[in-house]
Amino acid sequence: MKTIELKAPYLIFIGDETIDGFAKTGFGIVEWRRSLCKGQMNVEGGTVDLGLPPMTIKEATEANVKSLIIGTAAIGGGIPDIWIDTLVEALLKGIDIVAGVHTRLKEIPRLREAAEQSGARLVDVRNPPEQIPVGNGKKRTGRRLLTVGTDCSSGKKYTALALEKDMKGRGMNVDFRASGQTGIMIAGKGIPIDSVVADFISGAAELLSPDNNPGHWDIIEGQGSIFHPGYGAVSMGLLVGSQPDAFVVCHEANRKHMMGWDNFPLPTIRELIERTIQIGKLTNKEIRCVGVSVNTAQLTPEERKKYLDNLSQKIGLPCVDSLKNGTKKIIDYLEIAFNIK
């Protein structure tokens, strides 16, 4: 399959990071793919603790680690000089380096040379695979669910991962499909859809959720919002190429405007559902919304319950906060809507 693919198990590298918030990628991998993580590694000055066993490159090699994943975003998005010795040591042991930082790994001469010497890979999860085709719009086998948002950063990745986990918990045949760099590091594969050349957005989305068994569900990580003035085209191409049977709307309670685009009010959830169905019908006539996941971190428990109950009554669909309540109600609804079991 023409997607990025990482080799497990992993050593999560958090460098000299001292602030948990900048190590979100590392925490995400541990949260969702703990079984693939052998250990964590800081360099001098680093204090972030992901809760994994600390490990040197030598110990990682003995533990058969295949990839060192850079799980932190340094200020400026580069690779600090004080990381290089460690990364070179890993490469020379045949361990891939995986990163989503702004600087291309291949542009750092010492890393490039070490990789060439050992045959280990420099995997930049911001680089889409080559030779992505134009989308053909043909119906694929298997089922698909896409998370869509009223804005960026509204819980689309989290909700998709929570759905995957909870559906697996019910014994369903399901795969999370990552369309962004952190998602790719968590899933171990995927395509950074926002970095694909414009003509190939829906084609990339088609590669992301290929033909599968009739009872299988792909849970596809959405990007941006079809109502976003900057990123809307990415969201639309992902929607059309994903040809989802079902979608879940993701929203942050009380957010009124697009983050960073203050002149753009958020669409209502009703508007987003209608527009998603209109556009999604191009490649899947049966597309339907199966629920809403709201980030209610800003609300008290009482406010949360009231907010979700009101919303659910208004739109006639299950509304949850995936982080606080899990996705049970949405999956219950999905099972009925699609005659599952």
Place this chain on the structure above:
Amino acid sequence: MKTIELKAPYLIFIGDETIDGFAKTGFGIVEWRRSLCKGQMNVEGGTVDLGLPPMTIKEATEANVKSLIIGTAAIGGGIPDIWIDTLVEALLKGIDIVAGVHTRLKEIPRLREAAEQSGARLVDVRNPPEQIPVGNGKKRTGRRLLTVGTDCSSGKKYTALALEKDMKGRGMNVDFRASGQTGIMIAGKGIPIDSVVADFISGAAELLSPDNNPGHWDIIEGQGSIFHPGYGAVSMGLLVGSQPDAFVVCHEANRKHMMGWDNFPLPTIRELIERTIQIGKLTNKEIRCVGVSVNTAQLTPEERKKYLDNLSQKIGLPCVDSLKNGTKKIIDYLEIAFNIK
């Protein structure tokens, strides 16, 4: 401005081409920008005649030609070996080479070396400029008209150029804005919007029609169709970034399905108008359709008149075949709709 920019005047190079249909770019430049063309040049075996004075590189240099534009698409999309000597000669005289062929000009060592030696440029109109920003959605000054299509190859470039010409003919302050490679060769500048990285589609569209005088109109060349399963995201990003005040629908009479996507019926013109307004409202609340341009090459003159009259009555807007009737009716309507004069 961060767009590709060509230097005029031009020598149009048609190589060893013998079939007019493969020299559409050359004919297009001559049709729409005759005053910028000093001459044409074939190499041995070539028979296509654009109607320009034949010229050698020496003569072109004396005529102060600044760019040699490759006006033909060779089978396979490359640069045939028998063209190279001529192209090197031009480069060494300081003449830029401009092409939209599949092979990157810079990847041909002799061309690269000659360009480095003289300082002439290798301009590949398929390569978008660097450092395109994310779209900000902010309202820009001046007016904009976008051509949109029910499909690819439905007359969007032709109609935009015809509108530019006819509006100029009325003394209006107007510029054609090219979003595709042939359009860029004709306009002498532009951005190949389908080659931009996904995240920056609407940002590129914003660069394409920057702030302008209140009475000025940009006539923006559309791409694809928002209903297209492969290219729809490009069309959507171009629509949102262009924030058009007006749009003209382009359609080929009697085409029933997307060309090459036989499972996808064309939208009706009514559906396309409604969806374009829905999406376009994100960045311009006042967006409106001002007419339809239909390619009626397949119809007899009687059928054409009947088709256009029926369509016009049905949708309540001027409907023309830009090639056969010009765009007069559309501009008349535009002037009334926008209180021009």
